[in-house]
Amino acid sequence: MAYSDKVRSLYTDQLKGLQDGGIFKIERYIHSVQDAEIEVEFPPGAPIKKVINICANNYLGLSSHPDVVAAAHKGLDARGYGMSSVRFICGTQDIHKQLEQKVTEFLGTEDTILFPSCMDANAGVFEAVLTDQDVMISDRLVHASLIDGIRLCKATTDSFKHSDMAHLEEKLQLHSDKRVKLVITDGVYSMDGDTAKLDEMVALCEKYDAMILVDDSHASGFIGKTGRGTHEKCGVMGKIDIITTTFGKGLGGASGGCVSGRKELVELCRQKARPYLFSNTIAPPVVAGVISVLDTLSKTTERRDKLEKNANWWRQHLLEAGFILQPGDTPIVPVMLFNAKLSQDFARDLFAEGVYAIGFFFPVVPQGKARIRTQISAAHEMHHLEKALEAFIKVGKKYDILGKTKAEVTAMYGN
């Protein structure tokens, strides 16, 4: 038997190490559709509890929206369940091309290629468009999937301090001898909810003849006046060379992602990106769902406007209640608790009060910066937000942190 006791114990020890280190992840089972209110079994075997969900990436509340579900049903009936093939053999349908065209129009780019996920888009794009004569200069807080993609590429790597434009400029000067310089950033940073300074970054890229890639997964569909993304918010539509994004968050929440940008770069991805070449693309019902999402979002800004209003209300009322928030203006609103155990206790008590949120701590966020990350949705009605706020205030009072400074909170609980 290849899987001997010795090998098994190697892995059980590893799992025990995760448990002992307090970083063993446990899933909560949801017995309903994804929405503002969900039915959760937690811990496993516990009675199902209806709770308000404030930790989903369901920004536009489309994950179970009747129009999207109906469009997916229609797509399922018209184009089937799957393609049983990669794109370039016999896995490309008319609706895949339609979706690529619609994403291009929505984001204001030159061309688009679909990927099974944005993780795959980020895994494939760098290797497809860069060589060992080039350099990738990434913000130090970019998403893990970008880091993995960068690792798979032979180009030189470098990084700059988070959102530090002077440091980025130094790096662009340092690598002036490279054939291609690619600056890499998230549009909205998912842990802090802050936005990249894309206007300044584009100006630097123009000055130093560099390209820029933005992962806009936490922005597409709702950031910017018409929801096109961070490039719209920063006034640099048409100036981002590569946008990667997901359909698994605001844009319907199912799955799939894309690379959208300069047509030559997109074509190189089609020819060379390994996750595109060696994996089936997005399934027909999901493609149909995303097409309907983009059609709706192109006609009206109603949902992103409601999301903005909800997020502003939530941020303002948490501040008024005396919580310390990470500054920002996106639907990601981190409530800072600083201490890891406090973040876990706080999340547990919120759940008891009927509010589902997650406490994040090191190594997911820096040491001493534990928080409850709240994410607001257009699916939230005012009564959801009011009830969630009430629960936050009740738990905040229990731990006596309302109106306290960071120093006072850490003096009580450590950091």
Added chain:
Amino acid sequence: MEEIRDVVLEYVRNEYMEDQDEELTYDTALISGGFVDSFSMVSLKRFLETRYKISLPDNRATPEAFDTVNKITDLVMEFLGK
């Protein structure tokens, strides 16, 4: 040698430390300790090459060789022929 050590320490502090008050010694594990991300080692390599007019081959500029200020200093000294 002391001067090289301090120059490297100062560079590492400015380039990599988010919190300038964080303790940094000649033996702090920079890469394995998570202070320096391996992506940006190239900056450190280029800084050393420019400052000391040396050429560090890629197979010597490894995460292990760059893991502490003392190790970096030893490497620079070797290539300076000291």
